[in-house]
Amino acid sequence: MPPVLPEPSPWVFPEPAEWDPEDDLVAMGGDLAPGTLIGAYSQGLFPMPTGGRRDPMGWFSPVRRGVLPLDGLVVSKSLRRSARGFEIRVDTAFEQVIDACGDRKRPDGWITREVREAYLALHQLGWVHSVEAWRDGRLAGGLYGVAIGGLFAGESMFHRERDASKVALVGLVEILSDGEERLLDVQWRTDHLATLGVVEVPRAAYLEKMRATLGSPLPAEFR
Known part of the structure; x- marks a missing residue:
């Protein structure tokens, strides 16, 4: 749909x-x-x-935007081994994912009740998706973001087990790597995200790339 x-x-x-x-x-x-x-x-x-x-x-709209080139994801040998122990699912536990991302025990939390309700409404309309890492029937980590055409605007991620959020990111990149024009936006580049391959691009370059992706079809997993 x-x-x-x-x-x-x-x-x-x-x-x-x-x-x-x-x-x-x-x-x-x-x-x-x-x-x-x-x-x-x-x-x-x-x-x-x-x-x-x-x-x-x-x-x-950051002056220096953080983006993850789909061919630039850094997957270490240890992460590749960890990934074998998880199952990737899409949109099976969105509320659990956003609640874990908005856990008040996390430092620098910004997901207020208003934000939670807004993205839950967008999820119900089909615009926001979660990519989840499961192990033995338990949600171990995940991420969520807004999908418009070929743009995936990542919002937040969490983990309860080592590497689980990174494994969810690997799963997201696989979903987006379908040959269509895609852009994976992570807002700001942090030291942690840089280790995974996130780079900075000037605002103007980001906007140009973003506009080019909006007309692409959604990935099959998000339809």
């Missing part, structure tokens, strides 16, 4: 020509309605809380 088109958003984001070339934060305010979120991701933006519950939502 194709994703269900949400009601159009009443909010209008600034055009890229208006964005501060030195600031990742592009806009503030709006809401997290499905139409607003799909419109934002289609323009290269993603939301993130900027403070407390009453503070306006921030909309970001």
